[in-house]
Amino acid sequence: MGIEFEPLSNRWKQDPYPTYRQLRDEAPVHYAPESDHYVVTRYEDVERVLKSPDVFSSAINPRQMPGGSQSRFAQLRRALTSMVQMRVLPSTAADARFLIAESGESHSAMRGVVNRGFTPRRIAAWGDRAHELAAEGVARLRSGDPFDLVRDLAVPLPVTMIAEMLGVESERMHDFKRWSDAFITGGTGSTRGKEGDRLLFRAMTELRTYLRPIVKARRKNPADDLISALVASDGEADLNDFEIFLFIFLLLLAGNETTTNLLGNTVDALLGHPEELARVQSDLSLVPALVEEVLRWDSPVQMLQRTTTEEVEWHGVRIPKRAQVAAMLGAANRDERRFENPDRFDVNRDAKSHLSFGLGAHFCLGSSLARLEAKAALEALVPELRGIERVVQEREFVDSFVIRGLKRLELRAA
Numbered sequence: 001m002g003i004e005f006e007p008l009s010n011r012w013k014q015d016p017y018p019t020y021r022q023l024r025d026e027a028p029v030h031y032a033p034e035s036d037h038y039v040v041t042r043y044e045d046v047e048r049v050l051k052s053p054d055v056f057s058s059a060i061n062p063r064q065m066p067g068g069s070q071s072r073f074a075q076l077r078r079a080l081t082s083m084v085q086m087r088v089l090p091s092t093a094a095d096a097r098f099l100i101a102e103s104g105e106s107h108s109a110m111r112g113v114v115n116r117g118f119t120p121r122r123i124a125a126w127g128d129r130a131h132e133l134a135a136e137g138v139a140r141l142r143s144g145d146p147f148d149l150v151r152d153l154a155v156p157l158p159v160t161m162i163a164e165m166l167g168v169e170s171e172r173m174h175d176f177k178r179w180s181d182a183f184i185t186g187g188t189g190s191t192r193g194k195e196g197d198r199l200l201f202r203a204m205t206e207l208r209t210y211l212r213p214i215v216k217a218r219r220k221n222p223a224d225d226l227i228s229a230l231v232a233s234d235g236e237a238d239l240n241d242f243e244i245f246l247f248i249f250l251l252l253l254a255g256n257e258t259t260t261n262l263l264g265n266t267v268d269a270l271l272g273h274p275e276e277l278a279r280v281q282s283d284l285s286l287v288p289a290l291v292e293e294v295l296r297w298d299s300p301v302q303m304l305q306r307t308t309t310e311e312v313e314w315h316g317v318r319i320p321k322r323a324q325v326a327a328m329l330g331a332a333n334r335d336e337r338r339f340e341n342p343d344r345f346d347v348n349r350d351a352k353s354h355l356s357f358g359l360g361a362h363f364c365l366g367s368s369l370a371r372l373e374a375k376a377a378l379e380a381l382v383p384e385l386r387g388i389e390r391v392v393q394e395r396e397f398v399d400s401f402v403i404r405g406l407k408r409l410e411l412r413a414a
């Protein structure tokens, strides 16, 4: 089977979709020796992976689930272990619970600590703030100054929002962005391995130094923010100090890279489809449908990793126990068995059943927030895109096999 799985290559990045189609048609479970992953691409199969946590586990702790060096978040685990060995971290850190890798009751208890902050009603209360931040970004485009959609709107909006929700200073936005970039590219980009570990190690040390006094202050004087909710978790999930740190780290990170790239991917799609742009411009009530269609058509998270807890025989392929499985969200969303004419970017379709926020117990905690931010940004931005063009035609992508998005998207009046 001559399909090469090389999601970090420029060729793949420019357009992974023809390869996804080939995989769905010819090798729905494809073993990729390049990365030692079993790659699953059909909608129904990705759905099965995400809905069967007993077989396809999210665990990352080597004690619970010994995975290979490619294992999900292996870098994070390695960096933690060496930080414990160097006594930079307490020994409890090596076994720390991490929301995204927990299962069963432990997972529900951890999620319960922050759920209240993410209900659709709580999130709706942030609507005005999202509109304010969107207006600030768009004002710059209007001013005629050099405008990079990523730098000037898609990064500051979600980073500021999550910083304010956590109760940390949004002035440190550039540091938050740098730390989450270190995790994404260090853990899932071409520098993963030794250099990636170093990046991640440094970022975690800086973030921990920054957060320590803030967490301490919230213990003394709780406020109405997510960090206070985390430190008040005693009795629910009983998070230790290091687990609180990991939780904050996850919230900062998950809320940044994803929404930033959703916004970039949306504008990229609209510039390539002027008739769809015109349609949304003439009726801004289509913005929520636009957001769902971009999530389907060009998902910011392209894959989720899981580890098998038992041998699985599937589509004629034997997946051994403890193998790494890549559930390709980006490919499932383009499955012709699920979506009609899936390669067509069509704002009028009902795209809501895309898998871009995952499925099952780990379904994205921030989906309402991401939708609110995207709606605010695009309602402000779409009317301004009349007569706007890219400064540079070539598209340069984020260096990650998980995240899909543009590094920059400079725009100017045509």
Ligand code: HEM
Pocket: 058, 099, 100, 101, 111, 158, 162, 250, 251, 252, 254, 255, 256, 258, 259, 262, 300, 301, 304, 305, 355, 356, 357, 358, 359, 361, 362, 363, 364, 365, 366, 367, 369, 370
């Ligand atoms: C367009 C934007 C976003 C996309 C595409 C996205 C995607 C995802 C996906 C696919 C998962 C499932 C991971 C898994 O099953 O292993 C997930 C989980 C998660 N997301 Fe999002 N996300 C977005 C925005 C956000 C935002 C704004 C936040 C806010 C803090 C957030 C917080 C989380 C958290 C905490 C989890 C882990 C949930 C758990 O393990 O129970 N996400 N996200």
